[in-house]
Amino acid sequence: MSVYKALTIAGSDSGGGAGIQADLKTFQELDVFGMTAITAVTAQNTLGVHGVYPLPVEGIVKQIAAIGTDLGTDAIKTGMLFSSEIIQAVSEQIKFFKWKNIIVDPVMIAKGGAALLQDEAVQALKSYLIPLSLVITPNIPEAEVLTGITIKSMDDRKEAAKRLHEFGAKNVVVKGGHDDSSDTLVDLLYDGAEFYYFTSNRIDTKNTHGTGCTFAAALTAEIAKGNNVQDAVQTAQNFIHEAIKNDLKLGNGHGPTNHWAYKKQKVIL
Ligand SMILES: Nc1ncnc2c1ncn2[C@@H]1O[C@H](COP(=O)(O)OP(=O)(O)O)[C@@H](O)[C@H]1O
């Protein structure tokens, strides 16, 4: 039996809906062995982020090296990286181990408004990490910050995707969750040559905490298994759609999605 492996380099969400916790649950549901390098611990629940505690860079590097020198990995997802020092150190490790399947979720701000990336670290993302990425998965506000383009239309989104490709990302997915102009959501993929449109119905719920992490983790798991980027994006969208549709109604604020739902629905079919 082949065991596919994925490493997530991200922050911990004590509430279990986003970050490392969402990534591991998603990897497990998609039959991929998950490993972690934790960059920061957050005290977080469905009501918001109550504290952010970055780890020393040395401890982050040691976690990554522990994987690189022993278990190895088929794909890597990066999430909350917090500072330019962490971004630089993570990028150096990725280059050192010659890892190729890098999925960069450029996490900046949590739903409640808390900063998960320092402002000055945006340039480090562009200079060091994005050029190493197989896929980058910004939401619309993140694509705006990274490119300086104000996104109001699909043409603006396509322009931003092209700019991110010029920064060195081989594939760009500008996710559509923040475009509330229609009941149809579009996640836009650009591979440097063509645009691909992945559509789904908008689900009316406040329980969308961790959607971006879960989407990128599902994409990473599919890449780890050897699938191509287009198929991986489609599975990631199907996975998050089921997770949002079957929300768990936990907590008093923006609740987590249901990481069991995609597999359960497949078993029933
Ligand atoms: N209300 C919703 N109904 C269905 N899918 C959604 C909804 N909100 C977000 N999604 C999907 O979840 C994923 C993450 O979307 P987005 O909200 O843009 O990113 P983020 O969580 O990083 O802000 C995308 O695949 C998007 O299409």
Ligand SMILES: Cc1ncc(COP(=O)(O)OP(=O)(O)O)c(N)n1
């Ligand atoms: C530790 C940690 N990492 C990332 C996020 C952001 O997750 P995201 O999927 O973008 O979801 P929201 O926070 O926007 O609901 C996080 N909150 N915590």
